[in-house]
Amino acid sequence: DVKVTQSSRYLVKRTGEKVFLECVQDMDHENMFWYRQDPGLGLRLIYFSYDVKMKEKGDIPEGYSVSREKKERFSLILESASTNQTSMYLCASSSGTPSLGDTQYFGPGTRLTVL
Amino acid sequence: ELKVEQNPLFLSMQEGKNYTIYCNYSTTSDRLYWYRQDPGKSLESLFVLLSNGAVKQEGRLMASLDTKARLSTLHITAAVHDLSATYFCAVDIGLDSNYQLIWGAGTKLIIKP
Numbered sequence: 001d002v003k004v005t006q007s008s009r010y011l012v013k014r015t016g017e018k019v020f021l022e023c024v025q026d027m028d029h030e031n032m033f034w035y036r037q038d039p040g041l042g043l044r045l046i047y048f049s050y051d052v053k054m055k056e057k058g059d060i061p062e063g064y065s066v067s068r069e070k071k072e073r074f075s076l077i078l079e080s081a082s083t084n085q086t087s088m089y090l091c092a093s094s095s096g097t098p099s100l101g102d103t104q105y106f107g108p109g110t111r112l113t114v115l
Numbered sequence: 116e117l118k119v120e121q122n123p124l125f126l127s128m129q130e131g132k133n134y135t136i137y138c139n140y141s142t143t144s145d146r147l148y149w150y151r152q153d154p155g156k157s158l159e160s161l162f163v164l165l166s167n168g169a170v171k172q173e174g175r176l177m178a179s180l181d182t183k184a185r186l187s188t189l190h191i192t193a194a195v196h197d198l199s200a201t202y203f204c205a206v207d208i209g210l211d212s213n214y215q216l217i218w219g220a221g222t223k224l225i226i227k228p
Contacts, residue, residue, distance in 0.1 A: 040124070042203060042218040043158075058215070090157060101163035102207075103148065104216070108157050 003027070004107035006091050012113045019078040021110050023091030030096030032074035033104065034058075034066060036087040043090065049074055050096060081114045088112075117142050119206050121219035129227055131193050136222045138187040138204035145182045146207035148216065149189055151200045158203065162189075194226045 007022035025032065031050050035043040035058075045058030047066040055066050063085060067075045074093075078085055088111050092104040118141040128134055138147070149161040162171040164180035164187060171178050175198065177190045187204055201223045205216040 040220055042119075042220040043205075044218075045215065048215070092158075101146070101165050103160040103163060104158075106157040106159070 004091055004093055004105050006089075006107040006110050008110050009108060010111050010113075012115065013078075013081050014115055015082060017081050017114075019081050019112065019114075021076040021078075021089055021091075021112070023074045023076070023093075023107055024072055025074075025093040025105070026072065027093065027095070027105070028071065029093035029105075030071075031094045031102075031104075032068065033092040033094075034064075034074065034076045035090045035092065036060070037090055037109070038087050046076065081112075083114050086112060086114045117208060117217050119204060119217045119219040121202075121204060121222050123222060124220060125223045125225075127225045127227065128194055130195055133193065134191050136189040136191075136202055136224070138189070138206075138219055140185050140187075140206045140217070142185075142206070142208055142217075143182075144185075144206045144208055145180075147180050147187045148205045148207070149178050149187070150203045150205065152203065152221070153200050161202075191224075196226050196228055199224055199226045 004025045033048040034046045044060050049055045049068040065077045090109045091107040094102045094104045120139045122137045147164045150158040152158045162178040167182040169180045175192045180187045201221045203221045204219045209215040
């Protein structure tokens, strides 16, 4: 079974702090994704990566950066946390073959609260 | 603007009843995914629909895709309490080398005994 793990389930930070969220997958997947989930808005893509050291902006990249130094690990960084970044953050990975039905596998999520 | 609209956003129904959740999208695509999310948990994949007319069934759930109408449906037959969850559809709008999913807002389904 594919396993995607995230470094924390719950996190509380103060405004202005630098926040690191880490995601690790164990299936040698090419693609990794960071989403935020807010009630009534579905999932919104922040960044994704299709290879080591490669990244692409999603729909809402402002205020975030990412790092993918190793294939299995994809980090989301909030350079200076703000209260409007309070949300559920979901990491996902996929094998990278959309023509065959490229299911994304999700981690358990990190609920971040910024005070 | 790229949009994926789910209807309804909230559904409360009795056990044993049938119902359909609709997913409309605004751009050309022939790849659509359905996911389920239980309260406090992450998303898990339900169905992958890869062509016009595709139909997939798992237990009491059946999903279909009409790419000409830009519509997918998730039909629930004889609902049971265990199907209570939030259901998301997601449309793949990208190219093979750089695809991207656009997500619906989710349909929260509550099935009462």
